[in-house]
Amino acid sequence: MIKRIAFNTDESAAEWYNKRFSDFGVFETTKKYNSLMLEWLEVKEKTEKKLLDVGCGGGFFLKQAEKFLKCFGVDFSLEALIQAKKNCNADLILASASSLPFKDRSFDFVSCLGSLEHFIEMEKALNEMQRVLKNKGKANFYVPNSNFILFKLNKATYFQPNERLASLNEWRKLLEKFFVVEKDFKHTHNSLGRLIPKNLTYSFSFICSKK
Numbered sequence: 490m491i492k493r494i495a496f497n498t499d500e501s502a503a504e505w506y507n508k509r510f511s512d513f514g515v516f517e518t519t520k521k522y523n524s525l526m527l528e529w530l531e532v533k534e535k536t537e538k539k540l541l542d543v544g545c546g547g548g549f550f551l552k553q554a555e556k557f558l559k560c561f562g563v564d565f566s567l568e569a570l571i572q573a574k575k576n577c578n579a580d581l582i583l584a585s586a587s588s589l590p591f592k593d594r595s596f597d598f599v600s601c602l603g604s605l606e607h608f609i610e611m612e613k614a615l616n617e618m619q620r621v622l623k624n625k626g627k628a629n630f631y632v633p634n635s636n637f638i639l640f641k642l643n644k645a646t647y648f649q650p651n652e653r654l655a656s657l658n659e660w661r662k663l664l665e666k667f668f669v670v671e672k673d674f675k676h677t678h679n680s681l682g683r684l685i686p687k688n689l690t691y692s693f694s695f696i697c698s699k700k
């Protein structure tokens with residue numbers, strides 16, 4: 490049976506996340522993963538530059554990024570932000586990715602890690618993220634691969650709202666409507682990830698610049 494959790498509005502999807510996070514806690518990501526996300530953005534030293542993490546969840550990436558950058562996180566789940574507050578010192582803002590409450594060209598870096606595929610208005614959110622990125626800024630989108638074998642075998646088990654999977658080329662095509670795709674990386678956070686070819690990997694990161 491296909492169990493796809495689909496919502497039509499941000500309000501109803503945010504409610505799902507609020508309940509999920511208060512019942513079971515936020516999704517955690519490892520220090521290794523978060524360091525790699527920064528490395529792919531070529532963040533190597535402490536600067537005054539600003540980063541916005543969209544769909545920041547429990548703030549684990551922000552915790553790592555704020556060692557180097559002035560950080561801001563946006564999420565539409567209040568419960569995510571309450572938990573993120575315990576994990577990081579970033580400025581946290583309750584908002585939808587579809588309508589980011591920042592001026593044009595405010596950020597040197599934008600990250601959207603494991604979140605884009607859940608946004609109901611994916612293209613609207615991408616347009617917002619390109620709007621708030623500075624001209625020489627960089628964005629990192631971490632997204633799931635529809636050709637990953639376990640997704641293929643279990644393609645009925647979507648367990649988060651509105652999750653969409655796509656191939657390397659499909660993601661690239663979507664991102665190219667809004668950004669210049671500079672580089673793509675395959676999931677390499679464990680030894681299995683390093684062995685699997687890029688087109689079959691679990692997920693990709695796309696490093697993008699402004700058009």
Ligand SMILES: C[S@@+](CC[C@H](N)C(=O)[O-])C[C@H]1O[C@@H](n2cnc3c(N)ncnc32)[C@H](O)[C@@H]1O
Pocket residue numbers: 499502503506516517518543544545546547549550563564565566569584585586587601602603604607608609649
């Ligand atoms: C899978 S979690 C990823 C969290 C975090 N980026 C990470 O890597 O652990 C997806 C996050 O996106 C948030 N989210 C989903 N749709 C959103 C939207 N339209 N606007 C803002 N946040 C959204 C959810 O509340 C959730 O915290």
